[in-house]
Amino acid sequence: MNTAVKKCIALFLAIVATANLAACGSDPGSSVPDVESSHSVASSETPSSQAQSETETAPSLPDKPVDVEGMVHISTAVLPDKADNFVEETIREKIKVNLNLTTYGTMEDLQTNLNLRLMSGDAPDFFVVNGRTNLSTYVQEGFLLNLGDYEDRMPNVFAFMGNAKASGMIDGQQYAIAKRPYGFRNGLWIRKDWLDAHGLPIPTTLEDYINAIRIIAASDPDGNGHNDTIGLTGIGLDTMSQFYGAYGVGNHKALVLEPDGSISSPLYEPAFREALTLIKSLIEEGLIDKEFLASNNNILSDKFIQGSAVSFFSAWSALLKPAVFDPMLENNPGAEWIMLDGLQGPYDNYAGQYDDISNSGLYSFSSLLEGNQEKTEAVCRLFDYLAHGEGLDLAQFGIEDVHFTKDANGNYNTIEGTGSQTDFTFIYQLVGRDELPYCQVKFAYAYEEAAFAYNRKRVSTINSIVQNPEWYKAADANRYIEEEITKFIFGNRSLDEYDSFLEVLNSTYQYDKFVQDAQTQYKQLISD
Amino acid sequence: MIKRATIGEKIFDSAIYFVLAVLFVVYFVPLIYVVISSVTPYSEVARSGGLVIIPKEITLSAYSQIFKQGLIPRALGVTVFVTVVGTSLSMALSVLLAYPLSKQTLPGRKFILQALVFTMYFSGGLIPTYLIVRQMGMLNTVWAMIIPSVVSTYNVMLIRNYFQNIPAELFEAATIDGCGPTRSLLSIALPLSPPVLMTIMLFYMVSFWNTFYAAIYYINDPNLRPLQVILRDILNSVVGNMENVDVNIPSMTIQMASIVVTSVPIILVYPFIQKHFTKGIMMGAVKG
Numbered sequence: 163m164n165t166a167v168k169k170c171i172a173l174f175l176a177i178v179a180t181a182n183l184a185a186c187g188s189d190p191g192s193s194v195p196d197v198e199s200s201h202s203v204a205s206s207e208t209p210s211s212q213a214q215s216e217t218e219t220a221p222s223l224p225d226k227p228v229d230v231e232g233m234v235h236i237s238t239a240v241l242p243d244k245a246d247n248f249v250e251e252t253i254r255e256k257i258k259v260n261l262n263l264t265t266y267g268t269m270e271d272l273q274t275n276l277n278l279r280l281m282s283g284d285a286p287d288f289f290v291v292n293g294r295t296n297l298s299t300y301v302q303e304g305f306l307l308n309l310g311d312y313e314d315r316m317p318n319v320f321a322f323m324g325n326a327k328a329s330g331m332i333d334g335q336q337y338a339i340a341k342r343p344y345g346f347r348n349g350l351w352i353r354k355d356w357l358d359a360h361g362l363p364i365p366t367t368l369e370d371y372i373n374a375i376r377i378i379a380a381s382d383p384d385g386n387g388h389n390d391t392i393g394l395t396g397i398g399l400d401t402m403s404q405f406y407g408a409y410g411v412g413n414h415k416a417l418v419l420e421p422d423g424s425i426s427s428p429l430y431e432p433a434f435r436e437a438l439t440l441i442k443s444l445i446e447e448g449l450i451d452k453e454f455l456a457s458n459n460n461i462l463s464d465k466f467i468q469g470s471a472v473s474f475f476s477a478w479s480a481l482l483k484p485a486v487f488d489p490m491l492e493n494n495p496g497a498e499w500i501m502l503d504g505l506q507g508p509y510d511n512y513a514g515q516y517d518d519i520s521n522s523g524l525y526s527f528s529s530l531l532e533g534n535q536e537k538t539e540a541v542c543r544l545f546d547y548l549a550h551g552e553g554l555d556l557a558q559f560g561i562e563d564v565h566f567t568k569d570a571n572g573n574y575n576t577i578e579g580t581g582s583q584t585d586f587t588f589i590y591q592l593v594g595r596d597e598l599p600y601c602q603v604k605f606a607y608a609y610e611e612a613a614f615a616y617n618r619k620r621v622s623t624i625n626s627i628v629q630n631p632e633w634y635k636a637a638d639a640n641r642y643i644e645e646e647i648t649k650f651i652f653g654n655r656s657l658d659e660y661d662s663f664l665e666v667l668n669s670t671y672q673y674d675k676f677v678q679d680a681q682t683q684y685k686q687l688i689s690d
Numbered sequence: 691m692i693k694r695a696t697i698g699e700k701i702f703d704s705a706i707y708f709v710l711a712v713l714f715v716v717y718f719v720p721l722i723y724v725v726i727s728s729v730t731p732y733s734e735v736a737r738s739g740g741l742v743i744i745p746k747e748i749t750l751s752a753y754s755q756i757f758k759q760g761l762i763p764r765a766l767g768v769t770v771f772v773t774v775v776g777t778s779l780s781m782a783l784s785v786l787l788a789y790p791l792s793k794q795t796l797p798g799r800k801f802i803l804q805a806l807v808f809t810m811y812f813s814g815g816l817i818p819t820y821l822i823v824r825q826m827g828m829l830n831t832v833w834a835m836i837i838p839s840v841v842s843t844y845n846v847m848l849i850r851n852y853f854q855n856i857p858a859e860l861f862e863a864a865t866i867d868g869c870g871p872t873r874s875l876l877s878i879a880l881p882l883s884p885p886v887l888m889t890i891m892l893f894y895m896v897s898f899w900n901t902f903y904a905a906i907y908y909i910n911d912p913n914l915r916p917l918q919v920i921l922r923d924i925l926n927s928v929v930g931n932m933e934n935v936d937v938n939i940p941s942m943t944i945q946m947a948s949i950v951v952t953s954v955p956i957i958l959v960y961p962f963i964q965k966h967f968t969k970g971i972m973m974g975a976v977k978g
Contacts, residue, residue: 233910243760243913262910264910264911265912266906267923268926271906274906274907275906278907279820281817282821282824284820467733467736468736485941489732489733492733
């Protein structure tokens with residue numbers, strides 16, 4: 163072979179390989195086999211006799227199921243195989259929607275992928291939006307469909323959202339379906355068997371509570387010979403919620419809805435400062451876990467299982483899960499935990515704070531649906547189906563007479579042995595659920611505590627509907643507030659300097675102006 | 691005659707052994723902790739404050755649960771496919787690119803090299819890359835985890851440098867005997883280059899085994915998610931879903947067993963390639 167031919171071969175080899183590199187920008191690539199074609203769209207719209215019983219505007223169903231892609235935030239580990247997914251199968255049969263859910267285990271992953279797809283003009287048909295700040299951004303960018311225009315297609319959705327509806331609105335327009343909130347779940351828990359052992363009653367006042375954890379923690383209740391039992395532990399500054407409640411105020415970041423309809427911040431209340439003084443004294447005394455600020459769910463459940471604290475501040479759902487509660491019982495035979503009601507303090511007995519108009523997820527529709535009537539109808543049909551009657555039952559309890567039965571009074575009963583088959587149906591509760599009846603059926607082991615927690619008296623907040631104004635740097639302000647509150651309660655800054663803290667908060671972070679803005683927003687919202 | 695070590699040398703050697711022993715403990719303890727936790731009942735782990743050295747009871751229930759559920763075995767299949775096919779393609783393409791570039795006689799060699807180096811400094815960006823992957827029909831296919839990263843310029847440069855160090859006389863002699871470029875590559879360059887090839891193969895293997903972001907960006911089908919994404923899901927679901935009463939959080943033993951299943955296969959590859967490792971890197975890195 164002559165030199166010229168050899169050179170040509172070498173050049174060819176180099177060009178082939180370089181082309182691979184160039185093909186995919188930063189990451190080299192090459193041509194690939196075709197993927198299966200997706201999004202087969204039904205071609206005709208034949209009226210169906212399977213009309214929705216509860217909607218007057220019953221839409222006609224297409225002959226073939228319409229492909230709909232949704233992006234949701236849930237661990238991949240939860241979804242069953244397609245073949246075992248009776249929820250999607252039922253949805254396909256009943257409302258002719260072929261639902262494909264793209265799931266992400268973390269909200270960060272979901273948001274990364276969603277942003278990428280929104281920017282690339284390849285958005286899924288509906289998706290979870292990570293909070294109102296992102297919702298507002300997406301609205302400005304024109305990525306979302308104004309759902310108000312489709313209210314007649316989803317009457318059950320709009321009816322089901324209830325109070326949560328407001329948190330899906332931007333500038334008076336509905337851009338997200340606000341999934342109903344789970345309800346008030348957090349509170350103080352205490353070991354009742356330890357109270358009994360010391361002859362102490364269940365605390366109803368702040369003073370009784372502090373005395374109880376003080377006495378029990380000092381008595382080496384686990385009998386390990388070390389004075390290592392913590393009085394109270396929890397996750398972050400919210401651990402102190404019930405202390406604030408006893409002083410009649412909300413937490414440091416709360417925007418409180420007062421009975422007269424005005425909005426206020428507890429930071430400006432003298433009672434809040436008094437509560438900080440008490441918390442500081444408890445930390446100094448060693449009654450409160452020094453690690454609570456750095457704690458997380460993992461650490462908390464470990465401490466619960468180890469039985470290392472007399473009292474926990476936590477949601478019932480975190481502690482009573484069998485995966486946590488059973489090992490705790492194994493390690494602490496006879497342990498009995500009870501949730502406390504609001505503790506009567508100097509000014510009140512709130513059991514904490516809760517945003518009753520919040521949501522447990524925001525679902526928006528892609529503006530790419532505009533112009534594709536068939537698909538838009540399909541997405542609306544899907545959400546409306548899951549917001550009432552048979553569809554809501556399906557997402558909550560499974561299929562009637564297979565997984566559950568309903569008696570004449572409308573009470574649900576699960577069919578024995580089918581419980582684990584419906585573990586995943588909650589993913590399809592896109593509009594939410596009836597919280598307490600749902601817990602009664604699905605989590606009977608914790609229903610008592612769930613119902614108790616749900617109905618306690620609390621400070622009402624409106625944080626979920628407030629949009630941060632452009633001039634307000636929420637992240638900076640929140641960090642400043644948390645850092646300074648931490649300094650106050652750990653004694654790194656004297657509480658005598660509380661007024662100067664507020665001065666900086668107002669002058670540098672314009673927090674007072676932000677609270678006023680929140681008031682305006684709230685008024686606007688209720689007038690809408 | 692064997693020279694006896696001086697006291698200074700003995701102290702120096704002892705110090706080295708001591709440092710190595712400390713490092714061994716530092717690296718080994720977390721690994722052994724993960725393995726032991728995966729076979730110890732969770733209640734025992736929690737009782738011991740999270741640290742168990744010798745478990746009183748050994749259970750493989752976490753492993754049986756993992757494999758019964760089907761999620762990890764399926765992800766393992768995806769990862770093994772991506773690793774095997776990806777590494778094979780990467781090696782073939784990298785060698786095919788490196789060999790001609792190692793020849794001084796290649797026309798346009800300088801330009802091609804500059805073009806290659808350019809890709810090491812500037813990337814196409816996330817969105818353009820996504821659009822290309824989508825345009826090529828690779829979204830939701832295993833190829834999206836292979837093709838976009840099939841050739842690493844850095845690795846190509848290492849192989850090229852190694853090829854350049856092979857005496858030119860060998861190739862000249864082969865050419866005189868009638869060898870063409872392909873035969874020269876297959877019969878002379880490759881048999882002389884196991885150190886660099888094994889090393890680069892290991893780089894590619896580990897990189898494909900750890901595929902994560904490509905799967906997050908390009909894969910929507912849960913059945914095509916690779917091990918690392920599933921592992922992150924499992925580990926994260928504890929923190930992220932603790933308050934979500936509907937989600938059955940995996941116990942610590944299942945988390946640890948998942949880590950073992952996802953890590954051990956690739957760790958096992960190292961001993962087989964280790965002897966080539968240092969040599970391969972050094973010889974590829976220094977142009978002689």
